[in-house]
Amino acid sequence: MEIIILQLAVNGILLGGLYALISIGLTLIFGIIDVVNFAHGEFLMLSMYFCYWMWALFGVIPYLSLLLSIPIFFFIGRIVQKLLIWPIIEKPMLNQIFTTLGLSLILMNGALLFWKANSRAIRMPGLAQSAKILNLRFSYPRLIAFIIALTIIALLFTFLKKTRMGRAIRALAQDRRASMLVGINVDYHYQIAFGIGLACTAAAGALLIPIYNVSPTTGQLFCLIAFVIVVMGGFGYLQGSLIAGIIIGLVESYSGFFLSIHLKEAVYFMIFVLVLLIKPSGIMGGKER
């Protein structure tokens, strides 16, 4: 029994790392630009499709496609920010919400239009095995995903803390006007922030496609998970998303085993409501970013 408990913990943590990566992209965009990107899940779905087609058409494995998809999605993010988000940045929240919702509708149904509702998957035989350490199984695709996800998160944290541009972006998160006054180019840095947010989904998509099937509605499910994590971790707090991501991973792993795999969404929501009731500002809420 103990080994099962431990094994479930391993599965949960490995999954949680991936969830954290998805959520960090979302919370970064929210924390800095103050816009909730309702199309976040759809970008994840697109990146999964991208890696799927790279594999299906050219035989490129997702971990290599990632090197290509990250810059592409970063660039797409800059364009989306420039064309869609920037013009409504000073407008009421409603305008922002419905703009990203509109984008989400376009992307989801665009995918449906081009690739139909079929669910697609990559099955790489070499990856079906798992490493065995101390009687615990570490499935290769999940282990790789976890390691790459954590590496990317670490790089992102270093970027934000140590570099000049990272500091400018953090300053923008604190106060847009004050940042303008000290000469930070708001438009440009917002584009970078949105780009990074989408680059996170690009990476996450590449890491997910060997594990999960993709269909046009895949994005919605992951978007839901990301929302729960972002609220739980505290809106705009990157470390919070990391911790909450792992927690949700564990919750999914244990509830899937002890309750039912189908009830995991209900369990998410229960946690969600509990967090809102007990500490609505989230795990990290009220602390410094």
Place this chain on the structure above:
Amino acid sequence: MKSIIKRKNSILSYRNIFYLLALITLTLSPIFSQSSFYSDMVFTVFLFAGMSAAWNLVGGFTGQISLGHTVFFGVGAYTSTLLYLHFGWSPWINLIGGGLVATIFGVILGYPCFKLKSHFFALTSIAFGQIMYFISLFWRELTNGANGLLISFNPGFSNIIFDSKIPYAYLALSFMLITLFVSYLIRKSKFGFYLIAIKEDQDAAESVGVNSSQYKLYIFMVSTFFTGIGGVLYARYIMYIDPASVFNVALSIQLGVISILGGLGMVLGPLFGAIIIIPLEILLRGWFGQTFAGLNYVIYGALLIIMIRKAPQGIVGWLKEKYQPYFESLLRVSNTQKLYDDIKIKEFVLINKYGKKGDVLLEVNKINKRFGGLRAVKDVSFYIKQGEIVGLIGPNGAGKTTLFNVITGFYQPESGIIKFMDKKITGLRPPYKVCDRSIARTFQLVKSFNQITVLENVMVGAFHKINSYTIAEQFAKKIIRFVGLEKSTYLLAKNLTLCDKKRVELARALATKPRLLLLDEIMSGLNPTELNEFTILLRKISNQGITLFIIEHVMKPVMTLSDRIIVLNYGEKIAEGSPKEVSENEKVIKAYLGEVKKFA
């Protein structure tokens, strides 16, 4: 000119004739054509107009963007269908039952969410919708999972199942008219004013006595009730429900889109929106549905983005923008004297006197407030007597506004006691509870409700003590005249100068009939003429028996007005006394001008 105004108010005004014609057209619309395609469209337009009107109550009036209305739609549909299938309950009862169960779900979602900022609400509600989808999909014992529930065709009035689609259309029409009428009643009531105040500025609304989380929950309950009924009607009409069709995020979005296109927060907005969106959507689906599945939604999404960018005010908003100046000019021409003729009561008493002049009204004892390591207010004690004008001065960052926020319930102090009229009000939160004790305030950064008129601004305050619309209106007009704003009565607050916005804020606070009025830098940024006017106005307010506690940086008025002055520096009270005593106090001079270095 006068005759035109009269015509506007009489029963046979252009406006009423227009409404009558519109009503007749709507009533006849289901029988224009016998084709089932047409009837289907009419039914859908009415159903969605009604449900959008319900959404508009929350999203438009109150500014809380719900993306989870599909939950209440679906719950209504499932509740009525299950009750009908398992217990044989008549759908007529289920109309109410479905609505009520939907309301329960609304409370489950709304209660925790409405204490938070509205981003949370949008996120939580969209998540709620998806979770309900999964639950309905996997709880097979109850919902029959993905196979859905089928209602057998058994026509009859008591089953709400008909051979023809026309009765359904009339049912949906009644539903829509009721929802629109309820919206109208709410918009024209105290409730509606409070909702708009919450949307415009929640802090300011709280400061004039609006219990914002409670009112948000109430309106959400009304909205979810009607959405639930919409779900019941849908289920009776389609006679088949499954998770994918009733728990569908796209439906929540659609209700919002219809309201936005029609005009957010406008009573008739959803009707206009539905008349355009629904046929468009049905046509798009018809053209592209088979061969290019998804293309209709791509176009829909693109239209949504363009519409939000180019015409966020919606159709009704646009009409209003175009024709409102015309009505306004009519009102402005009739001179203000006439406007105020309806004020009958000559006596103008703001408050009922409490105790004698000179009794202690507010007592603050050793209040402490810290933000992290910063002690913003340190052991501050003082008292304010009935009828006094007390000034609170100090350099920037001295903790003056923090002290105000502690007294008015915006912050919770760490320690200390605040007593008002001998009753403890320490840490009384949220702020509306402090307003209930007859303390009103204004804000350092002006918080007028900008999208509504001056009159409506002040009426929000007046509703604190008055429930009737007409009496509140009259009282508000009196206050407006009192502060000298009668020329701007019907202007939107956003079009006023800073000085006049401050007057609006002051009038709004006065309208709550406070005993104690806290004014936070109400004179900053005014020119000398305006300063004089304000000094006289504050004196007038004081003469009404209202006690004033004013933060001020502009020295001349505060020195002439105040009976006593309290000086704060770095969160500590460093001096207290008459204006003369304070201005000669060494500590005060040092705080303002810095240390004088003595050279030997």
